[in-house]
Amino acid sequence: MTILPSTSHWGAFLAEVDQDGELRVRPHPADPAPSPLLDNLKATLGHRSRVAAPAVRRGWLEHGPGPDERRGRDEFVEVSWDEAFDLVAGELQRIRTDHGNQAIYGGSYGWASAGRFHHAQSQLRRFLNLVGGYTAGKGTYSFGTSMVLLPHVVGEAHSVLFNGSTWPTIVQNTELLVAFGGVPAKNLFVTPGGVTKHTMPGHLHDLARSGVDIALVGPFRADLPSTVEARWYPVRPGTDTALMLGLAHTLCAEGLHDKDFLDRYCTGYDEFERYLTGGEDGVVKDAAWAAAITEIPAADIVALARRMARSRTMITVTWSLQRTQHGEQPVWAGIALAAMLGQIGLPGGGFGHGYGSMGDVGSTGPDVRIPALPQGVNPVREFIPVARIADMLLNPGGQYEFDGSTRTYPDIRLVYWAGGNPFHHHQDLNRLRTAFARPDTVVVHEPYWTATARNADIVLPTTTMVEREDFGAGRRDTHLIAMHRIAPPAGLARDDYAIFTGLASRMGVSAEFTEGRTVRQWLEHLYQGLGDEVPSFDDFWAAGELVLPQGETDRTLFADFRSDPDTHALPTPSGRIEITSATVAGFGYDDCPSHPTWLEPEDWLGGPRAQDFPLHLIANQPSTRLHSQLDVGPTSQAAKVAGREAIRIHPADAAARGIADGDIVRVFNDRGACLAGAVLSEELRERVVQLPTGAWFDPVADHPSGALCAHGNPNVLTADRGSSRLAQGCTGQHALVQVERFDGPVPPVTVGRRP
Ligand SMILES: Nc1nc2c(c(=O)[nH]1)N[C@H]1C(S)=C(S)[C@@H](COP(=O)(O)OP(=O)(O)OC[C@H]3O[C@@H](n4cnc5c(=O)[nH]c(N)nc54)[C@H](O)[C@@H]3O)O[C@H]1N2
Ligand SMILES: Nc1nc2c(c(=O)[nH]1)N[C@H]1C(S)=C(S)[C@@H](COP(=O)(O)OP(=O)(O)OC[C@H]3O[C@@H](n4cnc5c(=O)[nH]c(N)nc54)[C@H](O)[C@@H]3O)O[C@H]1N2
Ligand SMILES: [Mo]
Numbered sequence: 001m002t003i004l005p006s007t008s009h010w011g012a013f014l015a016e017v018d019q020d021g022e023l024r025v026r027p028h029p030a031d032p033a034p035s036p037l038l039d040n041l042k043a044t045l046g047h048r049s050r051v052a053a054p055a056v057r058r059g060w061l062e063h064g065p066g067p068d069e070r071r072g073r074d075e076f077v078e079v080s081w082d083e084a085f086d087l088v089a090g091e092l093q094r095i096r097t098d099h100g101n102q103a104i105y106g107g108s109y110g111w112a113s114a115g116r117f118h119h120a121q122s123q124l125r126r127f128l129n130l131v132g133g134y135t136a137g138k139g140t141y142s143f144g145t146s147m148v149l150l151p152h153v154v155g156e157a158h159s160v161l162f163n164g165s166t167w168p169t170i171v172q173n174t175e176l177l178v179a180f181g182g183v184p185a186k187n188l189f190v191t192p193g194g195v196t197k198h199t200m201p202g203h204l205h206d207l208a209r210s211g212v213d214i215a216l217v218g219p220f221r222a223d224l225p226s227t228v229e230a231r232w233y234p235v236r237p238g239t240d241t242a243l244m245l246g247l248a249h250t251l252c253a254e255g256l257h258d259k260d261f262l263d264r265y266c267t268g269y270d271e272f273e274r275y276l277t278g279g280e281d282g283v284v285k286d287a288a289w290a291a292a293i294t295e296i297p298a299a300d301i302v303a304l305a306r307r308m309a310r311s312r313t314m315i316t317v318t319w320s321l322q323r324t325q326h327g328e329q330p331v332w333a334g335i336a337l338a339a340m341l342g343q344i345g346l347p348g349g350g351f352g353h354g355y356g357s358m359g360d361v362g363s364t365g366p367d368v369r370i371p372a373l374p375q376g377v378n379p380v381r382e383f384i385p386v387a388r389i390a391d392m393l394l395n396p397g398g399q400y401e402f403d404g405s406t407r408t409y410p411d412i413r414l415v416y417w418a419g420g421n422p423f424h425h426h427q428d429l430n431r432l433r434t435a436f437a438r439p440d441t442v443v444v445h446e447p448y449w450t451a452t453a454r455n456a457d458i459v460l461p462t463t464t465m466v467e468r469e470d471f472g473a474g475r476r477d478t479h480l481i482a483m484h485r486i487a488p489p490a491g492l493a494r495d496d497y498a499i500f501t502g503l504a505s506r507m508g509v510s511a512e513f514t515e516g517r518t519v520r521q522w523l524e525h526l527y528q529g530l531g532d533e534v535p536s537f538d539d540f541w542a543a544g545e546l547v548l549p550q551g552e553t554d555r556t557l558f559a560d561f562r563s564d565p566d567t568h569a570l571p572t573p574s575g576r577i578e579i580t581s582a583t584v585a586g587f588g589y590d591d592c593p594s595h596p597t598w599l600e601p602e603d604w605l606g607g608p609r610a611q612d613f614p615l616h617l618i619a620n621q622p623s624t625r626l627h628s629q630l631d632v633g634p635t636s637q638a639a640k641v642a643g644r645e646a647i648r649i650h651p652a653d654a655a656a657r658g659i660a661d662g663d664i665v666r667v668f669n670d671r672g673a674c675l676a677g678a679v680l681s682e683e684l685r686e687r688v689v690q691l692p693t694g695a696w697f698d699p700v701a702d703h704p705s706g707a708l709c710a711h712g713n714p715n716v717l718t719a720d721r722g723s724s725r726l727a728q729g730c731t732g733q734h735a736l737v738q739v740e741r742f743d744g745p746v747p748p749v750t751v752g753r754r755p
Pocket of ligand 3: 141142143
């Protein structure tokens with residue numbers, strides 16, 4: 001047995017298959033803080049949730065394509081690869097001829113696996129582009145709202161998201177870190193594409209010892225490691241904007257705002273000030289006003305504002321805050337507040353977005369450009385904002401607004417998914433099931449019988465990253481890792497590349513798709529994109545890794561802008577930070593007005609819905625896995641309570657409901673219900689519960705209490721609505737719910753094995 005290198009989104013590793021056929025995994029030797037998620041990889045090989053052979057839904061096989069309510073409820077019939085290829089190629093051909101390529105939805109959002117060549121979405125798009133294209137999905141679930149908003153406010157998004165002050169700069173220069181959403185350590189093991197050295201735990205350790213004063217703003221104390229001392233402001237979820245406005249009003253009322261900075265570097269502060277002081281709507285947004293909304297005492301708000309004005313202050317906002325209804329506002333208000341402090345562009349001061357959301361935010365080192373599989377050009381221009389998938393399927397021809405334009409949903413006949421799990425990532429899963437009944441055909445490539453595979457017509461089993469050859473690295477990685485094949489493919493699984501090669505040959509584009517290359521030849525070809533200075537591919541492959549050139553980069557867009565706002569004008573219409581945006585004002589959206597504004601969401605504790613559903617659910621990222629990936633793995637399973645996903649609930653809220661630690665509870669609202677295992681925790685503020693995403697959706701048919709997920713997927717509870725007409729971003733982070741002890745006969749969780 002040889003131990004071989006590979007990498008994952010949560011870390012590089014070495015692995016071998018032992019005598020019992022089990023995968024043994026150990027972290028990369030250079031990793032100072034390996035991720036506990038590595039253990040989940042043990043569930044990869046031969047797990048009973050693997051898709052063993054191509055499978056076709058019986059109803060589709062017998063009656064042919066068409067809308068079908070039984071999708072997701074039917075049984076599957078295994079077929080040969082040849083039959084599967086004939087069916088998929090024939091159906092693609094039919095759709096193209098009868099409806100045109102825009103009737104194919106190839107957005108296929110999702111994280112798939114690390115590895116530059118076998119990146120499932122790139123493979124899918126390369127293939128679809130060669131056969132006439134597809135309707136695309138624009139943006140991300142991660143920061144889709146900020147991606148649309150930030151260009152209006154500061155001209156572009158990338159610099160804000162990925163090129164802010166580095167952690168060492170913050171540790172050295174920042175005096176006060178005001179962290180909206182904290183710096184959740186659990187998230188920092190993950191970087192898309194791979195990560196060799198986890199440096200964040202070290203940075204957090206340095207932060208703890210640095211004496212930086214920290215204000216943790218958020219409903220969940222665990223969003224900052226307990227080893228990092230902080231003052232906790234347990235704000236009501238979804239009200240951060242009101243808190244920021246209260247802070248801004250205090251700065252303004254006490255003359256603590258930096259008028260020179262606002263004059264020289266910003267536009268539209270006066271309108272914003274008029275709004276703060278009540279000139280716009282008669283409501284003064286002072287600390288007392290903010291206190292009533294946020295439940296943070298007014299005196300604390302005033303004191304915090306004064307402290308912010310006195311210190312080198314970094315305001316950070318996690319991405320979770322924009323994954324909510326009106327999620328544009330906390331990001332825009334955070335920037336306005338930082339502008340009032342006049343520290344944007346100073347080392348360790350200003351505004352940061354996503355510190356604590358991803359392993360590479362605030363990381364040092366250059367952005368490495370690792371070669372990727374060319375996708376070609378999509379001849380179809382049609383797209384949707386990615387999180388509008390169910391709306392699109394349910395309303396063909398329907399109109400909606402997006403970033404200043406009115407658009408029409410295309411009529412989708414075929415949905416093609418490879419490398420994502422919409423029955424993990426999308427909101428209101430009961431609605432999504434209805435939406436998935438609409439197209440003629442759903443094709444899914446998956447290694448596992450996820451809920452998305454179960455809701456397909458044709459499921460094509462794919463290899464996992466340990467069953468094929470590739471190479472991978474993250475955006476700011478230190479190493480390019482040779483991903484060796486560690487085990488043979490499970491069952492009849494094939495690489496996404498092999499599957500598309502089979503389809504391409506049936507559709508007459510095989511030479512264009514493969515360019516005549518084997519997998520190994522593709523790897524060699526892509527590797528050449530690194531230039532002449534690197535060792536030969538064979539040497540790289542034998543060594544198992546390549547150390548990437550590193551350099552310190554802490555020169556931010558805003559530092560240049562600060563040095564000279566004319567030479568380095570921002571790419572906004574005014575060249576300045578737009579605290580008020582004439583462009584956004586021109587769109588006339590009441591759900592995203594011209595400047596940062598407090599807008600009540602539907603799901604918040606201060607609104608009328610809270611009478612029926614009095615607990616605020618935080619549906620955040622799981623600490624025990626990446627999204628839904630390897631939910632059947634040991635790290636993920638070890639944290640389940642009574643076989644269900646764990647829901648954290650404050651002891652007072654639990655006591656009021658007769659719930660004890662370890663009880664199975666039913667979490668519900670008017671959209672759906674799921675079971676979960678109660679964990680009592682004082683780390684939450686009262687009236688907040690936390691149930692992370694990622695438990696594989698396991699709907700119980702005909703349960704007396706209505707649609708019920710036996711396993712604990714919070715997306716049965718979240719609302720399927722865009723952030724606003726501006727960004728139409730995902731709003732899955734929040735939902736109002738009720739929780740009760742579940743005393744009925746407990747339905748088993750069955751999603752972890754083949755259907
Ligand atoms: N309520 C709520 N919902 C959310 C969020 C939230 O905060 N709250 N967050 C959102 C965010 S930020 C994100 S990014 C999304 C994540 O949503 P997704 O990215 O869709 O979630 P994953 O579980 O990573 O799905 C990846 C799927 O690809 C499969 N896969 C892995 N490797 C391969 C491969 O090589 N080939 C193929 N064909 N398949 C492969 C995996 O088995 C898995 O099923 O969730 C979103 N959903
Ligand atoms: N272990 C692990 N790490 C991950 C991922 C994973 O699945 N697992 N996913 C990765 C991906 S794709 C992404 S996009 C990032 C996402 O990064 P984020 O979106 O930042 O992560 P979340 O965990 O969803 O949310 C962070 C914290 O925000 C807090 N929060 C929620 N609502 C509010 C609010 O209204 N106000 C305040 N002040 N705080 C609030 C929650 O308590 C939560 O723990 O994480 C990445 N990292
Ligand atoms: Mo994400």
